Amino acid sequence: AKLLVLHGPNLNLLGTREPEVYGRTTLAEIDAELGRRAREAGHDLTSLQSNAEAALIDRVQAARTDGTDFLLVNPAGFTHTSVALRDALAAVALPFIEVHLSNPHAREPFRRTSYFSDLAVGVVAGFGAASYSLALDAALQRLGA
Numbered sequence: 001a002k003l004l005v006l007h008g009p010n011l012n013l014l015g016t017r018e019p020e021v022y023g024r025t026t027l028a029e030i031d032a033e034l035g036r037r038a039r040e041a042g043h044d045l046t047s048l049q050s051n052a053e054a055a056l057i058d059r060v061q062a063a064r065t066d067g068t069d070f071l072l073v074n075p076a077g078f079t080h081t082s083v084a085l086r087d088a089l090a091a092v093a094l095p096f097i098e099v100h101l102s103n104p105h106a107r108e109p110f111r112r113t114s115y116f117s118d119l120a121v122g123v124v125a126g127f128g129a130a131s132y133s134l135a136l137d138a139a140l141q142r143l144g145a
């Protein structure tokens, strides 16, 4: 199967960005580990990080016709703001897991609202870089690997 991982704004700074909140693992390390594990299970996985809402929306739209079967999405700050990225995921109607390194429910009140959770297959949050790994476990299980 074909998996797509989308990382929203500021996640390119992982490793140095508020390490007490997000940990010290870099985005490159996270993507490498996810790619390796997906390949081991016989799947294809690609990742995209963007700080731009438009780029993320365009990539979700492309997923409709490029054979993508499943997505892991960390919308980052767009989690709490982006009706447009939510609408893109609703439009392509592909299954996705919402991922967060931190637990947004244990932070500022404005992080408690997600425009994605009710559309997601499930949500993994609060486990640092391991949130992505746990989400991949769930995705692989669902894809029957």
Ligand code: DQA
Residues within 6 Å of the ligand: 009, 010, 011, 074, 075, 076, 077, 078, 079, 099, 100, 101, 102, 103, 104, 111
């Ligand atoms: C985040 C949580 C969001 O509230 C925040 O805006 C992020 C990262 C996380 O992975 O913990 O940028 O999605």
